[in-house]
Amino acid sequence: MDGPDLVGPQAPPSPRPVKRKMTLITLAGILAIVGTVAGSYYFAMRPVTLRIAVGPANSDDLKVIQALSQAFSHNQVRLRPIPTDGATASAAALAEGKADLAVIRGDLEVPKNAQAVATLRKNVAVLWVPPKAKGKKSGPKITKISQLVGHRVGVVGRTQANVNLLKVILQQYGIDPAKVDVVQFSTTEVGEAVKNQKADAFLAAGPVNSKITTDAIAASTRDGGTPKFLAIDLAEAIAQNHPAYEASEIPAGSFGGSPDRPEDEVKTISFAHHIVARKGVSEVTIAAFTRQLFAIRQSLKNEFPLAAKIETPDTDKDATIPVHPGAAAFVDGEEKTFLDRYSDYIWWGLMALSAMGSAGAWFAGYLKKDERNTNSSQRDRLLDMLHVARHCDSTDELDRMQAEADDILRDTLQCFEHGAVDQGALTAFNIALEQFHNAVADRKALLISMPQNLQRAGAQFRAAGTA
Numbered sequence: 001m002d003g004p005d006l007v008g009p010q011a012p013p014s015p016r017p018v019k020r021k022m023t024l025i026t027l028a029g030i031l032a033i034v035g036t037v038a039g040s041y042y043f044a045m046r047p048v049t050l051r052i053a054v055g056p057a058n059s060d061d062l063k064v065i066q067a068l069s070q071a072f073s074h075n076q077v078r079l080r081p082i083p084t085d086g087a088t089a090s091a092a093a094l095a096e097g098k099a100d101l102a103v104i105r106g107d108l109e110v111p112k113n114a115q116a117v118a119t120l121r122k123n124v125a126v127l128w129v130p131p132k133a134k135g136k137k138s139g140p141k142i143t144k145i146s147q148l149v150g151h152r153v154g155v156v157g158r159t160q161a162n163v164n165l166l167k168v169i170l171q172q173y174g175i176d177p178a179k180v181d182v183v184q185f186s187t188t189e190v191g192e193a194v195k196n197q198k199a200d201a202f203l204a205a206g207p208v209n210s211k212i213t214t215d216a217i218a219a220s221t222r223d224g225g226t227p228k229f230l231a232i233d234l235a236e237a238i239a240q241n242h243p244a245y246e247a248s249e250i251p252a253g254s255f256g257g258s259p260d261r262p263e264d265e266v267k268t269i270s271f272a273h274h275i276v277a278r279k280g281v282s283e284v285t286i287a288a289f290t291r292q293l294f295a296i297r298q299s300l301k302n303e304f305p306l307a308a309k310i311e312t313p314d315t316d317k318d319a320t321i322p323v324h325p326g327a328a329a330f331v332d333g334e335e336k337t338f339l340d341r342y343s344d345y346i347w348w349g350l351m352a353l354s355a356m357g358s359a360g361a362w363f364a365g366y367l368k369k370d371e372r373n374t375n376s377s378q379r380d381r382l383l384d385m386l387h388v389a390r391h392c393d394s395t396d397e398l399d400r401m402q403a404e405a406d407d408i409l410r411d412t413l414q415c416f417e418h419g420a421v422d423q424g425a426l427t428a429f430n431i432a433l434e435q436f437h438n439a440v441a442d443r444k445a446l447l448i449s450m451p452q453n454l455q456r457a458g459a460q461f462r463a464a465g466t467a
Contacts, residue, residue, distance in 0.1 A: 322329065
């Protein structure tokens with residue numbers, strides 16, 4: 001026959017110490033902050049590709065942008081050229097949000113959402129009259145712009161912008177554009193047009209060292225004759241009336257030849273081709289792009305001399321095209337580092353974590369208040385049993401109090417593991433428990449040595465005294 005089952009219900013496993021829990025929570029919080037900072041750094045520094053609209057095909061602008069795209073292939077900011085039909089189409093692509101950057105002409109309508117990043121190049125207007133071929137009846141000699149009335153003027157390039165440029169010049173001199181016969185030639189047709197004298201004068205717009213303009217002027221030199229360059233003496237007035245233009249000069253000998261072409265400095269007007277960014281593009285991204293652009297331009301000048309002419313944008317508040325904040329930060333030396341941009345977020349994150357830790361500690365302490373109160377009452381009960389044990393006359397009663405003390409010990413150790421009892425309180429409890437055990441042991445030894453009749457008499461005496 002089987003004996004009684006002496007195995008009682010198992011005690012629940014003891015939870016981890018609160019200190020260990022708090023350590024793990026703190027470690028998790030630190031890892032969360034480090035992960036957040038690392039993630040922010042990754043997203044802030046990951047490569048960004050900007051779409052840039054530029055055209056027309058085979059133009060110097062497109063070639064320069066393609067060279068920049070290759071040079072930026074391993075940089076933080078990369079370029080993806082979007083070829084267009086010209087500056088007008090590029091501006092439209094930016095305005096419609098189809099491009100992040102665009103190369104536009106400063107004398108055309110600038111999109112409202114465009115902000116300047118850099119000046120890609122500056123162009124000058126060149127007006128010249130080719131010499132008459134021998135044997136051909138010559139008309140009145142053209143020596144100044146006011147004499148263009150009734151003559152045919154050839155405009156180099158198929159873009160309407162160059163025709164508009166000629167009209168601006170004519171109107172400043174009081175000439176009705178309708179009284180001038182304007183004919184346009186493509187860049188591949190201009191040489192033949194000059195040789196065959198299909199126009200009495202020509203207008204070209206481009207950099208001072210433009211190969212197209214230089215070749216067209218060289219084609220104007222024949223039979224010992226040299227072209228006559230027409231000065232735009234009213235350049236400052238044009239610049240005053242049209243902010244997109246500036247008064248400028250064509251240095252002597254800019255187009256080569258012997259004698260120099262031109263022989264003397266010639267007054268003219270100039271306008272710029274700008275790299276502009278859409279207003280919504282990140283300030284950090286544009287600052288990085290601008291930094292890359294000016295760091296690499298010199299390395300491209302041998303292959304593309306125009307790259308060396310890239311200039312910083314006008315950062316004045318009254319600039320024709322407002323500067324992008326990212327480009328302005330680079331130009332003014334106020335570009336922010338990663339820590340400058342995110343230090344406030346990191347600081348507030350640390351403050352929030354600290355506040356959460358303090359609140360968590362307070363809440364944990366609040367939850368342990370009942371445990372502390374219970375343990376305090378149990379310690380008081382242990383002290384009461386210590387007093388009772390010193391006068392107890394029953395070993396059975398002493399055994400019962402001993403078992404109760406064991407339960408109090410188990411509860412106290414659990415409270416210590418939970419963090420409701422600190423080390424100092426546990427030490428005080430151990431002292432009381434040790435005194436209780438000593439008192440029980442001493443009292444049992446005394447009771448065992450006493451005769452039974454004396455034990456009963458003493459018990460009756462104390463019972464009568466408490467009655």
